[in-house]
Amino acid sequence: MSAWLFDLGNTRLKCAPLGADGRIGEVLALPHREDDVAAALAQALPARIDVAYLASVASPSLRAAVIEALAARCARISVARTQARLGAVRIAYAQPYKLGVDRFLGLLGAHARGAGATLVCGVGTALTVDLIDGDGLHRGGRIAPSPTLMREALHARAAQLPESGGDYAEFAADTEDALASGCDGAALALIERSLAQAQALLGARPALLLHGGGAQELPPQLPEAQPAPSLVLEGLAIWAGVERAS
Structure with a gap:
């Protein structure tokens, strides 16, 4: 087949x-x-x-x-649709349909990798952050604008601010670099805070997986991050296997 x-x-x-x-x-x-x-x-x-x-x-x-x-x-x-539970993975949402299926499948893919507790970050139109522990329990997550969407929104409201370009710096010396640094920095700060809070919650620092079209722009500032560009497809393969067996 x-x-x-x-x-x-x-x-x-x-x-x-x-x-x-x-x-x-x-x-x-x-x-x-x-x-x-x-x-x-x-x-x-x-x-x-x-x-x-x-x-x-x-x-x-x-x-x-x-x-x-x-x-x-x-x-x-x-x-594919989000489910309250699939195998060992159990989501935190009381109403499963409210959790985007890409986030659900990302959790399936992350848990199947066997790395234990993991912070799963998707960087696309939105920046999504989800924590799953070693037993497969989803501890919840966050949603924010991605750096790309932040740049587009700023440009839409203030056309003189370019929607692309610039390089990350801790203290930038021109507008393009300042925009890149501010928008990327906002994403980095959210991920880093989530890692710290996850460590406090679980007692150990989780692994960090990055996926999505904008994920490749963040790893230089997140040296512990593991790229997982096909994570949603990995989760979809797991969902498909269960669907075929049912």
Whole structure:
């Protein structure tokens, strides 16, 4: 049976084949625009797929465009949803639907890595921070604007402030560097405080996983961070395995 995984976020569409052994194949990044997604999927995917597993936090219209494009070549499409519990992983939210499926799948992927307590940080349109302990219990999290969104919001309100460019410095000497330093620094401060609070809560410092399109800009200031660019797809593979077995 041929199966593919699809992670549709607010800024990116990633996909990868899912092997019979549950392993993820080569990850592809595809165009994210509604007008381009059908052609991109047609070029990237086999002519026929038995099942597509989709995780989406994108707009309803973009999600519908992706599902329509997949329906042309997939026998079955299975859409992942947040669950109160899956295996050892138990989420903190009393109403599971309020926890974004990307965060839920990130927790699944993080716990499956076997590193014990982990702080999972996603850097995309939003900056999300979630703590999961070694037993799989989600201790809750935070949501904030990502550095990219901060820059875009500042530029929208004050056009003279550029929405990109600049380098991180502790005390910047020009506007571009000051913007990069302030917005990246806000994200760093939130992550560092979350690490400190997690250590106080659990009695030991958790591992730190970073994923998302903006994650690569933060590791120089977070030397302990472990990049996990396909973490949501890793979690989706786990969800798909449970779904197939049920």
